[in-house]
Amino acid sequence: MTAISYAPATSASRRGRMNRVLAVTRLHFVDIWSIFAVPFMIMIFILLVNMAIWWLILTSISDPESRANAQEGFSYSGASFYIYVYMMVVAIMTINLTFSFATGYGVTRRNFYLGTCIAFVTLSLLWAVVLTALSYIEQATNGWALGGHMFSAIYFGDGAWYQRVFLHFVGMAFFFFVGAAVATVYVRWKASGMLTFFASLVVLLVGGAALVTLTESWPRVGEWFVDAGSYGVAAWLLVPTALAAAAGWLVLRKATPRT
C-alpha cells in the first residue's frame, strides 16, 4: 500500500495556479449586477436628487450674487463619497460570503486573497475611469446646466485626466482594502474580533486626536493637507492602503472558514 504522490510544481501547474487565482477574480464578478450595476445606478439616482436640489435652490434665489455664492457652495458636495463607502461594504460582504464556499471549491487562502486583490484593483480602476469621465462631463455641461458639482467637487481637484484617475483609483483602493482588512478580522474572529477591532480603532483615533490637540498642532495638520494637495494626499493614501492589504493577508492566512 503506497500513497499517491503528486509531481512537484512545474511551469504547467504554475499556470494552473494562475488560473485558480483568476477563477476567484471572476467569481467576484459573476454577479456584476450587485458589484457594479446596482451601485452605479444608485449613484446616478443620487446625482438626479442632487440636481433637483440644486434646481430648487437656484429657483428660490433671484439675486445673481447670492446665486454665485450658492453655486460655490455646491462645489463642497460630498455626495460621491457614497460610492466609496458602498464599495467598502461590498468588499466586506464579498470576502465574508465567498471565502467559505471558494475554499470548499478547493481554493487555497493565498489564491483566494490574490484573486480577491486583483478583483478589487480592477474594480478600483473601473470606478476611477467612470468617475473621471463623469467629472469631465460635469465640467463640460457646466455642472449639468445648474452649476452643480458632484464629480468635480473641490476635494477632487482640477488636474489632468491621469491625476483624476489616480486620485479616484487610490481612494477606491483605500476603501476596498480597508474593507478587506475588516472582513478578514470578521472571518477569523467573528463578532468578538469586530468588537476588539473597532474598540482599538476608536482608542487609536481618539488618542491621535488628543495628541494633536494637546500639542496644539491642528493648524499644522491643516497646513499639511493644504500643502500636499488632493493628489499629494492621494499618493500618501497608498501607504495605509498597502498596510491594510498586508494586514488582510496576515489575518486571513490563519483563518478557518465557518458557515
Added chain:
Amino acid sequence: MSAVVEVSNLTKRFGHFTAIDDVSFRVEENTIHGLLGRNGAGKTTIMQLLTGQDFATSGDIRVFGQSPVENAAVLGNTCFIKESQRYPDNFKPFHVFRSAPWFFPNWDEEYAQLLIADFRLPLNRRIKKLSRGQLSAIGVIVGLASRAPLTFFDEPYLGLDAVARQIFYDRLLEDYAERPRTVILSTHLIDEVSNLLEHVLVIDEGRVIIDEAAEDARGSATTVVGPRGAVDAFLGRREILHRDGIGGLASVTVGPLTGPERAAAAAAGLELAPVSLQQLIIRKTNVSQTEFEQSA
C-alpha cells in the same frame, strides 16, 4: 490499494476542548466512505482538517501523499460541500453553476444540467429565497458534477425530501460506478446510506470507535431476545453492547455470533435479530457516553 487520505495521531484542540483526540485512519482510493457519528462528534472538524481549512494541533495528515494545508496541487483535486453553505447575498443558482466549472477541471456541464432538472431547481431565483432543500440541492449538484477525485459531502441533504434524497443516492452510485472516485460522506441518516458505503468510520467525542468495511460493521452485532434467564444463560460472560427488557423478557445486543452459536441460541428458544448499522452506532456511542460520564 493506495490511500488517498492518511491520518496519523491527529489531535485538534479548541482552547481546553479536545475536538479530535489522537485519531488515525486511512481512506483507500475510489471508495465511498461514511463518516458517521452524533452531532458535535467531530465529523465537520475532520473534514475541515483534511481540506486544510483548519489547522491540526498535532499529528500528521496526508492527502494524495501531501499535506493539504495551503497546497493548491492537493486542494485542486478536492471538492468540499459544506452543511448549510451560505452564498453572496444576491446570488442565484445560475451564478453558482456558471462559476463552479472555473474551479473544477473535471466539471461535466451536461451532467450538471441533468441534475438540475432532476432536483427541479429554479435557476433564476435568489438563493436567499430558496427552501432549505433547494439550497442543499445546489451543493449536491456541485459535488456530483465537479467529479473531483476526492469529494466531501458534509450532511449534504438537510431539508431534502425522501424523493430528492433517493435521487442523490441513485445519481451518486450511478456516477461513482462509471467514474470511480473517492467520496467521504458524513450524515446522521445512517440507515439510508448504509448500503451505499464501502467503509464506515464512526466518530464519537473526537475518537474513532468503528473503522471497518461496512459489510463487516453491519454483521458485527446481533440482538438476542428471549426470557431473561435463558438469555443470560446463553450469553454467559460475553461483552454486552446494550441491554433492554420488559418484564421477564430481555433483549441484549452482543458482538457477532458464530454459526454453531446461532444454532445453540435457536435450540434454546431464543430469537436472534439483526442489528442495523444505525442501531449499532447508537449503542456503541451510548456505551462510550456512560464510560465518559463515569470517568469524569
Added chain:
Amino acid sequence: MDESRPIFVQIAEQIENDILDGVLAEESQVPSTNEFAAFYRINPATAGKGVNLLVESDVLYKKRGIGMFVRAGSRALLVAKRREQFQDEFVRPLVAEAAKLGISAEELTRMISHTPAVDSPTARITGTEQVI
C-alpha cells in the same frame, strides 16, 4: 435487502433465484456489477462481492472483456444445493413452530398437502417490493 444477512450474500441468492426461475437462462449474460449496484442501491464493491461468490461456486463464469455468464449445468447444481438447505431452513423451523402450537405430524402433513403451491416469481416480486 434485509439486515439479517450480509448484502452480498443476498445479491448472490437473488441471482441464484433468477437462475432457478429461468429468468437468467444458462449461457446467458448476467447484468453487470454496476447494474446490480444501481438496481439494489448498494455499493458496487458489495455487488461485485456477491457476483464473485457465484464465480467461486462455479455458477457464473467470466468472458474476458464481455462480462459474466451463467455456466451450463448451474441450474441443476443450484437445485441440488437448495434441496440440501431446505431441510434446515424451512422444515426444521416449521416442525418446531408446529410443535409449539400442538399441531401433530399428521395434521401438518395434511395442511401441507392442502396448501396450493404459489406461483413462485409473483411471490418473489411482492417480496422484493416489501423490502424496497
